[in-house]
Amino acid sequence: MPSALPPSALLHERAPAKVNLSLRVLGRRADGYHDLSSVVAFAGAGDRLSLRPGAELSLALEGPGAPVLAGEADNLVLKAARALAARVPGLVLGRFTLAKRLPVAAGLGGGSADAAAALRLLARANGLVVDDERLFQAALATGSDVPACLYGRSCLMAGRGEAITPLALPRFGAVLVNPRVAVATAEVFRALALAPGMSFATGGAAFPPSPSRAALLDWLAVEPNDLEPPARLLAPVLGDVERALVATAGARLVRMSGSGATMFALYDDCRAAAAAARQVTGAHPGWWVKSTVLG
Numbered sequence: 538m539p540s541a542l543p544p545s546a547l548l549h550e551r552a553p554a555k556v557n558l559s560l561r562v563l564g565r566r567a568d569g570y571h572d573l574s575s576v577v578a579f580a581g582a583g584d585r586l587s588l589r590p591g592a593e594l595s596l597a598l599e600g601p602g603a604p605v606l607a608g609e610a611d612n613l614v615l616k617a618a619r620a621l622a623a624r625v626p627g628l629v630l631g632r633f634t635l636a637k638r639l640p641v642a643a644g645l646g647g648g649s650a651d652a653a654a655a656l657r658l659l660a661r662a663n664g665l666v667v668d669d670e671r672l673f674q675a676a677l678a679t680g681s682d683v684p685a686c687l688y689g690r691s692c693l694m695a696g697r698g699e700a701i702t703p704l705a706l707p708r709f710g711a712v713l714v715n716p717r718v719a720v721a722t723a724e725v726f727r728a729l730a731l732a733p734g735m736s737f738a739t740g741g742a743a744f745p746p747s748p749s750r751a752a753l754l755d756w757l758a759v760e761p762n763d764l765e766p767p768a769r770l771l772a773p774v775l776g777d778v779e780r781a782l783v784a785t786a787g788a789r790l791v792r793m794s795g796s797g798a799t800m801f802a803l804y805d806d807c808r809a810a811a812a813a814a815r816q817v818t819g820a821h822p823g824w825w826v827k828s829t830v831l832g
């Protein structure tokens with residue numbers, strides 16, 4: 538295996554937030570996971586990860602989210618690195634430093650983005666090509682959202698997260714709002730199954746090829762996030778978040794991402810998104826509010 542870099546090199550990767558613009562739950566599988574169909578976009582906002590390549594694997598945490606993860610026995614960065622080491626004999630590892638900015642357990646796939654960034658860094662440190670099947674397998678072994686985060690661009694995510702089809706999406710200004718309520722993904726899927734009269738999504742509207750903003754918004758109007766109703770039962774504050782975002786000027790769509798509790802709103806441009814973010818922060822100073830670009 539070619540080791541492309543000197544051991545002293547410090548490598549950096551962005552770990553952008555994942556936003557599920559739509560998320561249909563198609564059924565429960567024999568392995569306990571659910572088959573999904575989700576249009577995924579990535580934000581300008583995210584965590585940052587660096588790697589100083591070396592023989593020993595370690596992780597240092599910094600940034601506003603560091604205290605939340607300090608007690609985490611199995612950070613997804615380390616889990617991903619071990620998953621790749623199990624598949625690539627003699628893998629060069631090293632010291633990771635994670636600048637944690639995204640809220641944790643928030644539906645933004647922050648941990649998955651960090652894991653994917655770890656795999657990209659290890660690929661660079663070891664001279665692996667990005668489409669090496671072992672990177673994909675290590676991603677999937679780390680978590681359902683990690684393959685999409687490894688791809689890192691707008692896509693249709695299917696299966697439990699392993700089937701990725703690239704999608705061309707228009708760019709939007711966006712505001713991400715998390716009311717600082719952590720929601721566990723497994724609990725939201727459990728609550729979905731318990732909802733009275735619950736039935737899985739079938740069919741679905743065909744995705745328009747290279748949609749304009751208007752065409753994408755029309756499509757999203759009939760393709761919701763099926764995890765939003767059960768998440769609202771677990772986190773009723775989502776109603777307040779929705780009201781705060783709907784009240785901003787120019788919001789084209791207000792919706793929850795992933796299993797929540799982050800909601801996003803889409804705007805025609807970054808200026809409208811920035812104004813909306815200021816308004817929400819002013820009214821709710823305790824919430825995590827981020828103005829960004831999406832798509």
Ligand SMILES: C[C@](O)(CO)[C@H](O)COP(=O)(O)OP(=O)(O)OC[C@H]1O[C@@H](n2ccc(N)nc2=O)[C@H](O)[C@@H]1O
Nearest residue numbers: 557569570571649680681682683697722723726795796
């Ligand atoms: C909800 C999404 O964020 C949408 O992008 C993802 O599907 C969740 O991805 P993730 O956080 O990487 O999820 P994992 O760590 O693989 O799984 C956490 C738990 O969520 C449930 N889970 C997750 C993904 C999936 N397709 N079906 C599921 O039922 C399972 O109970 C699983 O034990």
Ligand SMILES: Nc1ncnc2c1ncn2[C@@H]1O[C@H](COP(=O)(O)OP(=O)(O)OP(=O)(O)O)[C@@H](O)[C@H]1O
Nearest residue numbers: 612613641642643644645646647648649651682795
């Ligand atoms: N680097 C990490 N960043 C965030 N969470 C991590 C990390 N490593 C491990 N975790 C654990 O993973 C759990 C899920 O965190 P994450 O922030 O990825 O959730 P999420 O945004 O809801 O993910 P998804 O949208 O993929 O369901 C957390 O509760 C935390 O205990």
